[in-house]
Amino acid sequence: MALYRYDEFDRKFLEERVAQYRDQVRRRLAGQLSEDEFRSLRLMNGLYLQLHAYMLRISIPYGTLSSAQLRGLAHVARRWDKGYGHFTTRQNIQYHWIRLEDTPDILAHLATVQLHGIQTSGNSFRNITTDPFAGAAADEIEDPRPYGEIVRQWSALHPEFSFLPRKFKIVLNAAPDDRAAVKIHDLGLNLRRNEKGELGFEVLVGGGLGRTPILAQTVRDFVPRRDVLAYITACLRVYNQYGRRDNLFKSRVKILVQSLGIEKYRQEVEAEYAAMGVEREELDLPDAVVAAMQAQFAAPSYPDASGDEAELNQALAAEPDFARWVKYNVKPHKAAGHAIVVVSLKQPGKVTGDCSASQMELLAELADRLSFGEIRITHDQNMVLPHVRKAALYDLWLQLGAAGLATPNIGLASDIICCPGMDYCSLATARSIPIAQALATNLAQREQEIGPLQIKISGCINACGHHHVGHIGILGLEKNGAESYQITVGGSDNAQAALGGIVGPAVAAHEVTATVDRLIDVYLRLRRDGEQFPDTYRRVGLAPFKEALVVAR
Amino acid sequence: MGDPVFRLVTGNRLRDGKVIYFVGAGVWTPLIAEARLVEEWDGAALLAEAQAGPPPHPAIAPTLIEATRDGERVVPVTLRDRIRAGGPTIAYAGG
Structure with missing residues (x-):
């Protein structure tokens, strides 16, 4: 497993930090610290207070986890939360149902696998993020x-x-x-x-x-x-x-x-x-x-897998569903006979980025068997097994499928980025998860025809769901006591990054799906061969998208 | 004329963050149906009573919110407070 390993200084520092925090929690529960005094102390360790409970945010540096770390996260989910965690656009994990009195034990447990919540809040450096394919990508200059x-x-x-x-x-x-x-x-x-x-x-x-x-x-x-x-x-x-x-x-x-x-x-x-x-x-x-x-971070010793292609091609020819998954979820690897596998956490109808303890444990086991013990978290709220032999892909697909983790939609319309929104977040002004669920369920039927499309949803102006840079961006707002959704088009977060333009007045929650359908129809009607949504938008501008919505109104 | 709008006090429980409601006499409950409802003009006094007490106070950030009655049910006016009272509106991985 090629990852940074804590030295004695790191370990001692984290142990001392947990002990210090344990004492702070004790004093808070004993009434020796007021909430005003305690708030900054808990936030410095990643503990927020949200709508229904405390929320603990754990940093996953550059989005890389070992299988042992993922098992550690699964253990926290099972023992101290409601059996799941939520992966975020900062490649972190959040637990939404945490009890204050458990948090010292949680942090002590996580410290044993080199994880913590330090600097996941406050006016500090936040988690450093990077390419989730780092160290494996065929096109990178260096890890x-x-x-x-x-x-x-x-x-x-x-x-x-x-x-x-x-x-x-x-x-x-x-x-x-x-x-x-x-x-x-x-x-x-x-x-x-x-x-x-x-x-x-x-x-x-x-x-x-x-x-x-x-x-x-x-x-x-x-x-x-x-x-x-x-x-x-x-x-x-x-x-x-x-x-x-x-x-x-x-x-x-x-x-x-x-x-x-x-x-x-x-x-x-x-x-x-x-x-x-x-x-x-x-x-x-x-x-x-x-x-x-x-x-x-030395690269693993990849076995000679040059003969894997033939086996893979056989499976691709025999199983169309597998071929579809490979087409969208498997990416080029720098080592011959190997592939990067993106594990979708976007099964239509489920909650974007949520992962159960059982799913985490399965992924840890699969990482050990098939990916040199490494897992990555993407800023799109998916997971990655970065070093999989092509001959192992079919077996992997079967096992992921049995756990609801083989949705073949990476980069497609149902692969939606979505913040927790008002179902959890105390800052949110509208819900985002139900909107994402409705859109994903509706669009899954025709997402192959649509091709690559990034929909990003935020439940408030803070934009944790990156809506400004979605090909289609959706911002949830509160208007006269009701949820309403402002929609933008033409954003992009890649090397040609752009901010989307607002297509018209905000719409009610029940109108979002039909509105997005209309916008996609405009794109499909106007796109030229080889164009993706941002290309078409750059060529035709905002006007045709606006007009389609005006006509519909 | 719409349903009469009452005031009640809510906060999050110190030890586990759960949503709780003020009943009166230093007592808090996780059940909104048990919350003490008062008229608008008594809201400030109710909040002051809820905030009082020696440390550690059982509730974080006691806050006055609006609610109506629907038979036996107490229904917060804002969606945010309804979600706090009823939990997330979506099924989640472990839920």
Whole structure:
């Protein structure tokens, strides 16, 4: 299993942190701490209070889990929650039915498998995300996860940045095909090579969704690999100094970059970077450090699987349902005879991103048998077995199918991103899950004809469901005491990222399905060969989509 | 004229976060049907009573909400409070 392993310092730190938290909970339950005093302490450990119970959010760094970690998460679900967990768009997991008095034991258990809830809340660095196919993708330059771990260690409880103006989300990507939604992050790092073949990062800053959606812009095209920590330190310093702490709605770095302009922000960063002097040496990232970290993420020893193709082709020819699953859920792997398998958590009619303890345990077992003990979480709220031999795909498909995990819909209309919405979340202004369920059930019938389509739903303006960058985005609002849904089209979260345009007045919950059907019909009528929804939208604009809805009204 | 709108106090129970309702005399219940309902003008006094008491207070963030009566049932006015009272409106993996 090739993953970062905690050293003695990491283990001791986490044990001490759990003990400290256990005492805080004891004092809270004894009445020695008020809720006002305790709130920030619990949030620092990932514990929120939502509509029905406490919610515990556990960080899954760069979306990578070992089978032992997934079993640890399943154990929490079964013993301390209602038997399931919910995977989020930040590649994290949330438990929605947690008791405060159980949380020290939960965190102690998770610490034994190197997991915790630190920095999953508050004005801190949040979980660092990356391509869920990292280390396996046929098209990546290098595995980005070693850099993810280096940045995670740099950012964890960083003393200078422990009181940022607002939360800060970092993403890494190492493939030309952006599968990590780089441009909607506060800071994005795109691994690339310069004309001399040297490795470095494009640094982007100022992306984010929420009430003011903005796409990140490039601050520097190429920062040499060894300088990247110093450079992002400079980026953070400018934000830390000038970011708006006086206005919650203007506190994210995107607002700073927008108000200064990218040129001025870049000047400030470069000036800070130039002035760092000896600090630059302290933050230097020598090749030896990178190599040591890369050794922890070393690729598995793939067996010679070059003969697997024939066996796979036989199964594909014999079983159309299997062929359909392979077409949508199996992705190219860098090793011959191997494949990346995306496990859909989007069975139409079920809750997007929910996974039962039994399903987690099954996936852990399958990972051990078929994927070198590794599992990934995607920001689309699916799971990934990253290293599967092609000859094992048929057996895997059968086992996943028996557990409701073989829905062949990755990238299709029923593969909907959806936040928990008002069924759980105390910030939500409308429900999102029932909308996703109705849409998925309706669209599953014709999703193959539609082809790739990303529908993303948020239950409030905070946009956890990334609706702004959905090909079709849906935002749940409250209007005169009733739920209503504002719909956008033309968004995208890949390398050609774009924000969607509003198609018309918000519609009632019961009108969403028919409205989305009409929008899809417009797309199907107007698309040209080879076009996907964003391509058609870029060519024809918003007008035909708006007109279709006006005519329907 | 619509149904009369009453006031009641709700919060989340400290030890497990469950939704609870104020009955009076320091007592809280998970059943909204048992909540004490008062007229609008008595709401502030009810809230003050619910907030009182030595630490640890059994409820986090006691809040005044609106509800109507439907026979024996107490029905919160807002969807959010109805979902708090009745639980998620969807079936979930473990539920």
